[in-house]
Amino acid sequence: MTNKEKGDANLFKRLSVFVMVRIYNLFKPVKQEKKTFEDKFEEEIYEKSLKRSDINEHLLTIYRESVETCPKLIVELGVRGGVSTFVFERVAKKCNSTLVSVDIEDCSDISDWENWHFVQKDDIEFAKEFKDWCKERNIAPEIDILFIDTSHLYQHTKDEIKHWFPYLSKNAKVIFHDTNMGFLYKRKDGSYGNGWDNKRGVIRAIEDFCEKKFNEKKEFTDKCKGFEIKHYPYCSGLTIFTKKSI
């Protein structure tokens, strides 16, 4: 088989799976546990979470976990269509936090909230100048919520941990998305989404940091290097690190 034929076969396979997933999902109604809402932001986020994506089932968790720390400074790495930004903007409004979002692409039109800081830059390059950037704006460079959702690649995630973790405050949480990626990912409501195989890039980088292995296919809690860890396998995986001093 020539390379072109292999490419065509691969494209055909992806297209077929894409169509099959769409048809299969028609028989799986969107199901999000309806809970009582603490505030209007939770309700707005719940409404947002009814639209399926690779992150929709994590939105309320991200909001609640973030609000729990009452963050002063939130740094979001990876904006794209702004689904997570929608959540962090509400956390920031509720807690009067500073929200800094970073993306290598221009995502500046995702929000028109006047207190939102958008930085278009490679996140590793930005980490190197973060202290000066904060100083110029009179912001203490101590991150309470760090959200990591960028390339999902192993070496890049290792670099993000290396360059951003030194800025974590003593009560910080780090929220990693895409810790259980694959060609197909499963949601809690039984539906599937089309993903890609990142060769366990994000979770492997976490394993290296913690110096232990994890089974990202299952829900788990664990501890490592002064952090408590919670992991949710569905919707591409969400892993939350909480500094133990909380």
Ligand SMILES: C[S@@+](CC[C@H](N)C(=O)[O-])C[C@H]1O[C@@H](n2cnc3c(N)ncnc32)[C@H](O)[C@@H]1O
């Ligand atoms: C999966 S999307 C983010 C999705 C977003 N968090 C959401 O909930 O809608 C990944 C984003 O990371 C950005 N990205 C990839 N590599 C990056 C890098 N080195 N530095 C900054 N942003 C990067 C991409 O441009 C893309 O917009």
